[in-house]
Amino acid sequence: xxxxxxxxxxxxxxxFAIGAFGMLARRNLxxxxxxxxxxxxAATVALAAFARFGYGxxxxxxxxxFAFFVIIGGAAEVxxxxxxxxxxxxxxxxxxxxxxxxxxx
Amino acid sequence: xxxxxxxxxxxxxxAVVAALGVVGLPELRHAAYALAGMGAAVGLxxxxxxxxxxxxxxxxxxxxxxxxVLLVAVTLVGGRSRxxxxxxxxxxxxxxxxxxxxxxxxxxxxxAVSGDVWVRGDYALDGKAVTQPMGDLIxxxxxxxxxxxxxxxxxxxxxxxxxxxxxxxxxxxEAAEAARRHREERMRRRREDRERARAAQRPAAVAGQAEGE
Numbered sequence: 001x002x003x004x005x006x007x008x009x010x011x012x013x014x015x016f017a018i019g020a021f022g023m024l025a026r027r028n029l030x031x032x033x034x035x036x037x038x039x040x041x042a043a044t045v046a047l048a049a050f051a052r053f054g055y056g057x058x059x060x061x062x063x064x065x066f067a068f069f070v071i072i073g074g075a076a077e078v079x080x081x082x083x084x085x086x087x088x089x090x091x092x093x094x095x096x097x098x099x100x101x102x103x104x105x
Numbered sequence: 106x107x108x109x110x111x112x113x114x115x116x117x118x119x120a121v122v123a124a125l126g127v128v129g130l131p132e133l134r135h136a137a138y139a140l141a142g143m144g145a146a147v148g149l150x151x152x153x154x155x156x157x158x159x160x161x162x163x164x165x166x167x168x169x170x171x172x173x174v175l176l177v178a179v180t181l182v183g184g185r186s187r188x189x190x191x192x193x194x195x196x197x198x199x200x201x202x203x204x205x206x207x208x209x210x211x212x213x214x215x216x217a218v219s220g221d222v223w224v225r226g227d228y229a230l231d232g233k234a235v236t237q238p239m240g241d242l243i244x245x246x247x248x249x250x251x252x253x254x255x256x257x258x259x260x261x262x263x264x265x266x267x268x269x270x271x272x273x274x275x276x277x278x279e280a281a282e283a284a285r286r287h288r289e290e291r292m293r294r295r296r297e298d299r300e301r302a303r304a305a306q307r308p309a310a311v312a313g314q315a316e317g318e
């Protein structure tokens with residue numbers, strides 16, 4: 001049996017749920033960022049699977065192009081978020097989400 | 106089960122285990138390594154759907170670049186951070202479990218219920234390279250999003266530098282802090298000098314008093 005779209009979508013759902021857990025549960029903000037990247041990867045898996053199996057005949061590879069743009073967006077996100085987190089750490093000496101609970105600069 | 110299925114399950118298992126590592130490893134640098142592993146496994150899954158361009162991009166970005174940036178960040182934050190190691194879960198973790206289980210159940214339910222409704226003409230690539238049609242697509246139909254994403258990356262680069270730079274206020278604050286420390290040190294030294302001088306004078310004064318009597 002070849003892997004079909006159901007397999008890829010199930011994997012995508014699983015990865016997304018794992019990433020969602022990490023994003024909400026990790027204490028360190030860098031860990032939260034990494035978990036967000038897991039969720040982005042889950043989305044690209046689903047998009048690539050749609051490009052391969054779904055609507056393939058009428059719009060070939062559009063899903064893969066979307067996955068490409070999602071990867072670019074994720075990379076930009078990591079870049080900016082890392083800079084912000086380093087600034088937060090320099091100012092507050094902590095990246096603990098339980099400590100950073102006010103909106104003061 | 107065909108080779109295709111076996112390969113899928115192998116790489117899917119690696120991806121899931123690595124994702125669990127990203128979420129669950131207490132040490133942040135281990136989590137970054139796990140993220141690289143997950144990126145590589147997902148990239149190999151892209152190869153399995155016959156898309157070698159996405160494979161290359163995924164390996165380069167999520168297998169190498171993103172974990173490298175995150176490792177640098179972890180190293181910079183590293184030693185002084187109080188919240189590494191033990192206690193990697195925030196106080197909100199029960200909510201996270203609920204949300205994750207709910208999201209996972211919802212998505213898996215949709216996939217299970219919908220069955221093959223997604224499939225519209227299985228697009229067989231017959232082993233042909235997909236890079237050229239992908240290039241056509243990205244540079245023709247999606248030329249505008251491609252340009253926008255280039256601007257996005259440039260903005261992110263400039264933004265990261267601008268955010269990470271030390272600004273004037275920070276320099277002033279640091280200078281003021283240093284001046285304060287310097288002044289305190291000077292006052293402490295002067296006080297010590299005075300005490301020492303008084304201690305040296307006291308025996309003489311006592312002796313003078315005794316003579317007067």
